[in-house]
Amino acid sequence: MIETITPDVCGSRKRQAWALLFFALGALVASACVGALLGLAGSRVAAWALPVAALLALVGAAREGGLARVPLPQSRRQVPEPWRFKLPLPAWAAGYGAGLGLGFLTYQPVATFWVACAAAVALGRPLAGAVCFAAYGAGRSLLLLLPLRRGSEATAIVEALSGRRGGVLRVNAVALLACAALLAAPSAAAEPIPLGPGSHFDPSAIGPAFAYTQRNLGVSSVIVLPSAGGALQYPDAESPSLDGELLAYQYAAGIRIVRWATGEEVGRVDGVTSKPALDWPWLAYRRALPDRTLLELRDLTTGEVRRLGSVPVGADLGRPSIAAGRVAWHAAGSRGSRILLYQIGSGNKQVVMATTIALLSNPSLSSTRILWIKQRQGISTAFVRKLRRTRARVLARVSSQRTFYWTTDLYGLTAYVTRWTVVGGAARILRIEL
Amino acid sequence: MTRRSFLGRLGATVLGAVGGGAVAAAVAPEEAEAFHFCGHIFTTDSCPSPYRLPRINRAGYPLRPRDGRPIDNLGRLVNGSGYPINEAGARLIGPDGRPLPKGPRTRICQDWVAERFHIDARIQGSWYRCCNNQIRKLVDCCSRSRRRINGDAALRGYCYAPRNVFCVMYYDTGIPC
Numbered sequence: 001m002i003e004t005i006t007p008d009v010c011g012s013r014k015r016q017a018w019a020l021l022f023f024a025l026g027a028l029v030a031s032a033c034v035g036a037l038l039g040l041a042g043s044r045v046a047a048w049a050l051p052v053a054a055l056l057a058l059v060g061a062a063r064e065g066g067l068a069r070v071p072l073p074q075s076r077r078q079v080p081e082p083w084r085f086k087l088p089l090p091a092w093a094a095g096y097g098a099g100l101g102l103g104f105l106t107y108q109p110v111a112t113f114w115v116a117c118a119a120a121v122a123l124g125r126p127l128a129g130a131v132c133f134a135a136y137g138a139g140r141s142l143l144l145l146l147p148l149r150r151g152s153e154a155t156a157i158v159e160a161l162s163g164r165r166g167g168v169l170r171v172n173a174v175a176l177l178a179c180a181a182l183l184a185a186p187s188a189a190a191e192p193i194p195l196g197p198g199s200h201f202d203p204s205a206i207g208p209a210f211a212y213t214q215r216n217l218g219v220s221s222v223i224v225l226p227s228a229g230g231a232l233q234y235p236d237a238e239s240p241s242l243d244g245e246l247l248a249y250q251y252a253a254g255i256r257i258v259r260w261a262t263g264e265e266v267g268r269v270d271g272v273t274s275k276p277a278l279d280w281p282w283l284a285y286r287r288a289l290p291d292r293t294l295l296e297l298r299d300l301t302t303g304e305v306r307r308l309g310s311v312p313v314g315a316d317l318g319r320p321s322i323a324a325g326r327v328a329w330h331a332a333g334s335r336g337s338r339i340l341l342y343q344i345g346s347g348n349k350q351v352v353m354a355t356t357i358a359l360l361s362n363p364s365l366s367s368t369r370i371l372w373i374k375q376r377q378g379i380s381t382a383f384v385r386k387l388r389r390t391r392a393r394v395l396a397r398v399s400s401q402r403t404f405y406w407t408t409d410l411y412g413l414t415a416y417v418t419r420w421t422v423v424g425g426a427a428r429i430l431r432i433e434l
Numbered sequence: 435m436t437r438r439s440f441l442g443r444l445g446a447t448v449l450g451a452v453g454g455g456a457v458a459a460a461v462a463p464e465e466a467e468a469f470h471f472c473g474h475i476f477t478t479d480s481c482p483s484p485y486r487l488p489r490i491n492r493a494g495y496p497l498r499p500r501d502g503r504p505i506d507n508l509g510r511l512v513n514g515s516g517y518p519i520n521e522a523g524a525r526l527i528g529p530d531g532r533p534l535p536k537g538p539r540t541r542i543c544q545d546w547v548a549e550r551f552h553i554d555a556r557i558q559g560s561w562y563r564c565c566n567n568q569i570r571k572l573v574d575c576c577s578r579s580r581r582r583i584n585g586d587a588a589l590r591g592y593c594y595a596p597r598n599v600f601c602v603m604y605y606d607t608g609i610p611c
Contacts, residue, residue: 334506334536356545357550358507359538377483377509425528
């Protein structure tokens with residue numbers, strides 16, 4: 001094929017340039033489509049595909065390093081020569097590009113392409129898959145474009161590459177090792193944050209600080225860790241929510257709002273209230289009545305109170321999250337569970353997701369994303385998705401009848417998920433980069 | 435030891451010798467009885483349920499296979515009010531020191547199958563076998579789907595036309611046999 005796109009075959013240098021352009025377009029579009037489709041397929045299996053892809057990358061590296069003999073799936077077809085006699089130049093050039101850009105229709109001398117396929121599935125992100133695979137199409141095109149610049153023949157470049165096969169294999173082995181390390185890295189990123197003794201849960205993060213509830217020997221306190229260093233402790237408190245320099249937390253008599261650096265009180269909500277979420281001047285919280293539990297939203301500057309939700313005693317109204325003019329929370333009972341979203345500006349309330357079989361709980365909001373926990377059949381999964389999209393991504397998953405995910409927080413591109421074990425009751429906060 | 439449990443243990447021993455302990459654990463008689471579950475030679479697969487074996491109560495809600503205690507959809511033991519409890523019957527406590535709220539507890543066929551497979555499913559036919567010295571009622575979860583849970587063509591079984599068997603469950607009656 002490489003001898004085909006020449007001035008002689010195409011008819012002139014101008015037609016050769018057009019053929020190269022259509023070839024590159026075909027290769028780029030085809031390879032991007034492959035990446036997007038693999039990413040789409042992987043969006044359903046992303047959690048377990050990561051270690052599999054990492055393992056394949058290691059096997060590939062061993063193969064290219066000469067440590068193992070592993071056969072590759074191969075198709076040794078060549079591009080159909082009759083096309084260039086029967087079809088117009090744009091069609092056959094683009095067709096040749098697409099054929100090579102797809103990757104699996106032609107010969108693969110190294111394992112890297114197949115590992116890239118596995119990695120795209122593991123990534124589970126169609127757009128990222130498309131962009132990465134487009135680079136493969138670009139590489140295919142580059143092989144035809146290089147001779148134009150150097151004034152040499154494409155066949156000579158291919159033969160030169162063949163002559164350096166050992167070097168090519170070594171480069172691929174190194175690249176595959178790096179790939180394996182990167183694929184294995186996300187699981188390491190989901191490790192617990194070391195926060196000292198006791199249980200840690202109810203994470204709340206902003207730029208200059210991170211807060212959580214620490215429970216040790218049956219006593220709860222709120223800990224604020226400023227990014228500048230040090231730690232501030234609010235004893236007999238729990239369920240912190242940070243907003244800039246302000247901190248809302250639950251204490252025996254209700255909810256307090258303070259400046260976390262100084263402890264100066266800014267406001268309070270008395271009564272049987274709990275689980276505050278602060279985005280000044282709005283404070284969302286749960287209020288317990290004898291027969292119901294309410295979710296209220298209070299404007300701390302005017303005192304206006306809106307009732308966002310209500311469930312009877314026995315059902316659960318979850319820890320709310322508030323960001324960018326929205327409030328999210330969960331409502332769960334024995335008949336099912338729902339994640340709800342309220343727009344403060346418009347007053348619209350919508351059910352983001354609902355199920356009769358799983359427990360959806362503890363959503364968190366950022367300005368663009370929503371994170372939540374889904375539990376069923378001994379599997380606890382943290383999902384995240386963009387607010388304007390419908391497709392969710394698996395952030396973390398644990399399969400156990402004894403270990404569950406619990407409260408969450410989302411700040412920018414960092415997610416925080418509490419993982420706790422029923423036996424022993426220890427809870428740890430995981431930090432996961434999106 | 436019954437002949438079935440003997441065969442189960444024999445199979446586990448052979449598989450254990452060939453494939454290691456993980457395989458042997460997978461066919462332990464308590465968790466996965468030989469040939470699907472007692473009274474049902476493996477053809478149509480189990481309905482999805484908190485545990486691998488789809489044990490239900492009379493109303494179709496999930497029970498823990500090994501002892502028949504009620505569980506919620508997460509697989510946690512629950513008390514009569516639906517609150518999660520531990521083995522001793524005490525309310526489960528969350529990391530904040532408070533009792534955990536209720537989780538969903540819904541019917542395996544009508545709710546689980548309907549939501550997971552987007553089909554209209556209901557309990558129809560059933561038949562009976564003697565298992566562990568008591569009468570076991572084997573229950574068909576029936577739907578209009580032409581495919582069963584295995585992915586291949588569904589059979590009529592004990593369902594009423596036009597419904598076919600989608601998956602199967604069982605209910606231990608406690609009546610001696």
